[in-house]
Amino acid sequence: MKTQNKPTPYTREFEVQKRRRDAPFFEKHAHAGKTIVKVLDYVILCLLTLTTFYPILLVILNSFKNRYTISKKPFDWLNSSNFVGWSNYAKGINQSKFWNAFANSVYITVVSVILILLLSAMAAWYLTRVKTWWTKTLYYLFVFSMIIPFQMVMLPLTGVFGWLMPSDLPSDTGYLYKIFITVLVYIGYGAGLSTFIFSGFIQGIPKEVEEAAMIDGCTTPQVFFRIDLPLLKPVTVTVAVLNVMWIWNDFLLPYLLLGTRAGETTLPVAIQIANQGGYGDINMGAFMAMIVLSILPVIIFYIIGQKYIIKGVTAGAVKG
């Protein structure tokens, strides 16, 4: 059968078979090669996964260890001589008033991001729809502010912040007022990127929809809140993700504005201060526990909103 099918020379089929016969080894065994490559790919990916998790697992492991063994033998597995159970966690939470710092972080992040979303969407809409020389100037000013590094403004900002502090600020609850002003500061610094991204999106919304709404009797705020705002949903996710990631992890701004007293500042600051011995002695065990506690909510949040976060980051990069 096979011999009958053998093609005569100088036909296309003959050439194809010849080429296949003379092909280099790896091409001939392309199928086996593909499997090997696939296995290799997975080996690489799994190794990288391990590399990604290892530093975090190391901290979790150490958070259950005796404080004196952490810096000397960080790689030792848990055993009866170094295991201390949850006592590091208890100490870490008490020493730094961890839950107060956590609540402050949550409050600042949530309130700032909601206000940034609302106010910049409104401003972006206005600046995109009303085109005059001063709206253009304002828009470019917002965009320009994205490139200002924080180091440039941190010293004057502490001064401006100081002006807003009344002299009779109560020492026990005064920090709540500081946190309130800090939210306003975050609105100012979030304005640039958020307005920029929103405005790029609003340009794509046809004006005719708004005209139709107005003819149907909508007032200007109704046009925005009922017609445009629902349409902004996908881009809102992007802006929210970028702002949450930034504000939740921000260190220098709350460090300078809120100060360093236990329970009156945000999580990143509390962790830095704990490491500097600002809450009594430097207890490595308690410190490890604090790090684990601060990572945990982020990871849970990530598991829930993973899809949106990655989408938001991708869209943000393309626009930013």
Add this chain to the structure above:
Amino acid sequence: MEQSIILRSLKGEKREMAKYYKKWFPLFVLPLLICFAFFVILPFGMGFFFSFTKYKTIADCTWTGWTNYALAFSGDSTFWHAFGMTVAFVIVTMLIINVCAYLLALLLTKGLKGTSFFRAIFFMPNLIGGIVLGYIWNLLLNGILLQFDQNLTSKVSYGFWGLVLLTCWQQIGYMMVIYIAAINGVPNEVLESAKIDGASRFKTTTHVLLPMTLPAITICSFMTLTNGFKLYDQNLALNGRTSPDNMLLALDIYSTMFNAGDGNMGPGQAKAVVFFFMVALISYAQVSLSKKGETEA
């Protein structure tokens, strides 16, 4: 009143919505503008002013002209060391992060099973704040160096490469996500026609995929560049503020400003102004480069 638009449109007049929107400025823009002007633009302007003064507190500053700039960039200043360190750091991380991220993105766009799972894992370090990351790696790297009776501060290069390692570990996942989106955005027909024309996988990647994802490469390169320039938290947590050896620019500025022996924050502010111009220059280069790419495409 706004209903008169109906009459106008019936008459076939040019409808101008902006006219009706205009008076709503106080509601739509003013709240944001107040926060923005008071906390961003005002301090920004004051920053320039303070860089020319001997600044102790906001009430106690006297005009000194260019003295701060002379002080900040004099021979015994830490500025040039920090600047050299930053430039080296930025070049190294920019190369490593982008090359690794692109290779990883290629691996994860092959259509393997579990791609989105791995993508999610590699991105995860970006959600953890710089301070926490710095201390995690401090534990790990000091633990390793301890086996050789060393630590991160015993040599400048240890601190430097430690910081490079940390930054790569964190940011490769971020850039990878952007590259994956860019590679997936390349139309399948283009890749298939390259294959039909006899291009090998390698050639398809270098001659088709790479040029077609050039905008993403530009974005990611500049992102890593500015991230490296502005890096502060990781540097503070990993290398500390005790010695200037491993300080990048942002940390050096902070330390000049708030740890000055005589309490004069002017020189630190002068450094910050120069730092601003550097970052602005990079951003300007990015904008003009991507504009050029757009017109060519």
